[in-house]
Amino acid sequence: MTTTLSQQIYKNGLAKPVIAAGGSVHPLIIPADLSGTGLMNPSVYVDGQTILVNLRHVNYTLWHSEHKKFEHRYGPLQYLHPENDIHLRTWNYMCVMNPDLTIKQVTKVDTSAHDKEPIWEFVGLEDARLVRWDHKLWLTGVRRDTTTHGEGRMELSEINMFLDRVSEDSRKRIPALGDNTSYCEKNWMPVLDQPFTYVKWTNPTEVVKYDINTGQTHTIVAATGPRIPGVPDFRGGSQVIPYGDNYIALVHETNLFNSPAGKKDATYRHRFVMWDRSWKLLAYTDAFSFMNADIEFCCGAAWYDNHLLVTFGFQDNCAFVLKIPRTFVDEFIQQANYTTPAIPAPAEPVKQKWQNYPAPTLEITTIIPEKGCVVDCVFCPQRTLEEVYKGTRILTLDAFKTIVDKVPTDVRITFAGFTEPWMNKYCTDMVVYAHEQGHPISVFTTGVGVSVEDMEAIVDIPFAGNPNGGFVLHLPDAEMLARHPITPSYLKTLEWIRDNQHRIKNFSVMSMGKELHPSIRHIFDWAPSYDMWSRAGNLIRESVAKPQLITLRDRWNAITHTGPKTCGCVEGLYHNVLLPNGDVSLCCMDYGLEHIIGNLNTQTYEDVIPEDQTCYDLCNFCENATDPKEKTITFHR
Ligand code: SF4
Ligand code: SF4
Numbered sequence: 001m002t003t004t005l006s007q008q009i010y011k012n013g014l015a016k017p018v019i020a021a022g023g024s025v026h027p028l029i030i031p032a033d034l035s036g037t038g039l040m041n042p043s044v045y046v047d048g049q050t051i052l053v054n055l056r057h058v059n060y061t062l063w064h065s066e067h068k069k070f071e072h073r074y075g076p077l078q079y080l081h082p083e084n085d086i087h088l089r090t091w092n093y094m095c096v097m098n099p100d101l102t103i104k105q106v107t108k109v110d111t112s113a114h115d116k117e118p119i120w121e122f123v124g125l126e127d128a129r130l131v132r133w134d135h136k137l138w139l140t141g142v143r144r145d146t147t148t149h150g151e152g153r154m155e156l157s158e159i160n161m162f163l164d165r166v167s168e169d170s171r172k173r174i175p176a177l178g179d180n181t182s183y184c185e186k187n188w189m190p191v192l193d194q195p196f197t198y199v200k201w202t203n204p205t206e207v208v209k210y211d212i213n214t215g216q217t218h219t220i221v222a223a224t225g226p227r228i229p230g231v232p233d234f235r236g237g238s239q240v241i242p243y244g245d246n247y248i249a250l251v252h253e254t255n256l257f258n259s260p261a262g263k264k265d266a267t268y269r270h271r272f273v274m275w276d277r278s279w280k281l282l283a284y285t286d287a288f289s290f291m292n293a294d295i296e297f298c299c300g301a302a303w304y305d306n307h308l309l310v311t312f313g314f315q316d317n318c319a320f321v322l323k324i325p326r327t328f329v330d331e332f333i334q335q336a337n338y339t340t341p342a343i344p345a346p347a348e349p350v351k352q353k354w355q356n357y358p359a360p361t362l363e364i365t366t367i368i369p370e371k372g373c374v375v376d377c378v379f380c381p382q383r384t385l386e387e388v389y390k391g392t393r394i395l396t397l398d399a400f401k402t403i404v405d406k407v408p409t410d411v412r413i414t415f416a417g418f419t420e421p422w423m424n425k426y427c428t429d430m431v432v433y434a435h436e437q438g439h440p441i442s443v444f445t446t447g448v449g450v451s452v453e454d455m456e457a458i459v460d461i462p463f464a465g466n467p468n469g470g471f472v473l474h475l476p477d478a479e480m481l482a483r484h485p486i487t488p489s490y491l492k493t494l495e496w497i498r499d500n501q502h503r504i505k506n507f508s509v510m511s512m513g514k515e516l517h518p519s520i521r522h523i524f525d526w527a528p529s530y531d532m533w534s535r536a537g538n539l540i541r542e543s544v545a546k547p548q549l550i551t552l553r554d555r556w557n558a559i560t561h562t563g564p565k566t567c568g569c570v571e572g573l574y575h576n577v578l579l580p581n582g583d584v585s586l587c588c589m590d591y592g593l594e595h596i597i598g599n600l601n602t603q604t605y606e607d608v609i610p611e612d613q614t615c616y617d618l619c620n621f622c623e624n625a626t627d628p629k630e631k632t633i634t635f636h637r
Contacts, residue, residue, distance in 0.1 A: 006335040013292040026101040028319040040313035043300035045130035051097035062316035075263025090124030114171040118145035133195035142186035152184030187236030202234035238301035267294040283336040360574035365417025366424035373419035377482040381538040381591035383545035391581030397426040409438040422449030440464035467570040470506035477513025532556035536589035537621030564615035568626030
């Protein structure tokens with residue numbers, strides 16, 4: 001199969017495909033007698049025809065054990081400061097660049113007119129982004145040395161450049177919103193063409209403006225919009241720069257976890273995001289690294305000569321400019337995840353009912369053992385399923401292939417169903433086969449039964465994301481609401497996934513409880529938990545066989561509707577569930593198998609799936625239901 005640009009970037013880091021496409025990467029090195037080591041997190045700005053780069057210089061060295069083999073005695077991620085100074089200090093150096101991206105002139109920014117004795121251990125203006133607002137050049141970053149507890153606030157330093165010096169002519173500390181009591185505000189992304197305006201958060205988007213006359217900060221766009229589910233927090237990165245009629249920026253995300261020795265560790269990844277001019281988040285790429293390191297950070301982006309210049313730091317120890325052809329950026333953003341599906345006019349009248357929806361899906365139940373799913377989660381109606389299912393227990397690989405061959409390739413194949421899919425030893429072969437046939441693939445797994453070899457076999461599959469997709473790893477919780485068998489090989493698989501999660505497209509974790517099980521917290525230390533629902537009433541039935549559900553009654557919701565109801569899910573009625581005997585159940589709520597809509601051993605896919613907006617009894621007990629009169633079908637294809 002051909003590899004998309006997005007997949008190449010995901011696998012190799014951004015720099016290699018950029019170079020292969022005619023771009024280039026340029027180290028930013030200044031004379032050692034000016035700064036010594038510790039150059040990082042540069043920010044680029046094109047001022048008229050002049051390329052400026054602000055280069056952050058620090059007095060410390062970061063040590064990060066990338067392969068977890070040679071940790072520092074205090075952990076894999078350590079800041080090593082000089083023996084005679086416990087502070088972590090930052091100075092800024094302004095570079096004027098040549099058009100070939102070598103440094104023409106470098107000058108330390110003289111901040112002496114505004115410096116005060118620092119009273120916290122992080123000293124100086126950190127990760128300063130360059131902008132020109134109201135005809136003045138500014139560095140805007142975070143400073144944490146003005147209070148004894150390290151409060152962080154974004155600051156604006158007005159910069160003047162002379163032939164022989166660069167000076168900070170004024171300094172403004174930007175208050176946080178509201179009562180200005182938050183602890184640390186940082187990585188706000190300055191909007192290049194909107195003076196004193198910042199994107200503070202991205203998912204959902206929050207935009208703020210600093211009033212330079214009153215010294216107040218107020219909200220332009222409140223972070224009240226829908227949150228893109230299944231992705232980490234997007235944190236600030238580069239400046240926000242125009243892109244045609246839209247804006248783009250590079251954001252970063254962090255994964256904080258503990259090393260095998262229980263010490264703090266982290267990985268950083270970046271994404272391009274795109275907004276329209278009213279700050280609707282339109283698209284976001286998959287998360288990527290620049291040079292396949294765990295610690296990288298971008299705080300600059302600027303257009304120059306039909307290229308995008310992106311500046312980033314590598315392991316807090318060196319700094320680079322990546323020069324990316326505009327066409328490359330266009331292609332990468334075209335392959336991004338769009339928050340609203342594109343709606344091209346259909347070339348011909350729509351004939352197939354499932355094609356009215358953006359992500360028709362067939363979930364695969366690979367096995368239904370007599371005693372149900374091995375994980376036996378308390379909020380899962382396994383006793384109900386055991387009682388009603390009497391067919392073939394194991395889906396064979398051959399039967400799976402025969403069925404998948406009947407399913408149109410625009411139907412997503414999701415490995416989830418009514419039990420843990422990797423209880424079937426051929427699950428990995430099924431995933432690979434469905435992918436090779438051209439289906440979008442998603443996975444929901446507990447990791448139980450998954451080996452490192454299984455993960456190696458499927459890791460490069462570009463798992464389809466929203467709606468209701470991705471590669472979702474359900475982790476064990478401290479209360480044992482889910483009862484994963486936690487074995488040495490299970491832990492080994494989790495560790496592999498932790499170390500390679502950047503390679504798994506649309507990866508996320510979840511758990512049923514508020515805290516993760518203590519035996520895995522050194523691998524993943526946190527996962528979101530979601531509201532539990534009655535599975536369209538099936539948990540009420542399950543309570544008879546599982547009294548624990550009654551004692552936990554305040555932990556799950558139930559709903560009853562009156563009047564006929566159909567499905568309000570994004571996929572409509574086309575997120576059906578295959579059983580090992582070929583039967584197809586209406587949806588993943590139907591653990592009681594009330595609505596078997598057909599059989600894919602004996603019928604075609606088109607014959608099995610329901611008509612649009614059919615109403616089902618089960619929907620009357622489901623939080624996803626809607627009134628068919630209120631539901632209009634949007635033709636997406
Ligand atoms: S929720 Fe998933 S893992 Fe838990 S018992 Fe049900 S099918 Fe198994
Ligand atoms: S029960 Fe009905 S409304 Fe609920 S998910 Fe299934 S089809 Fe949709």
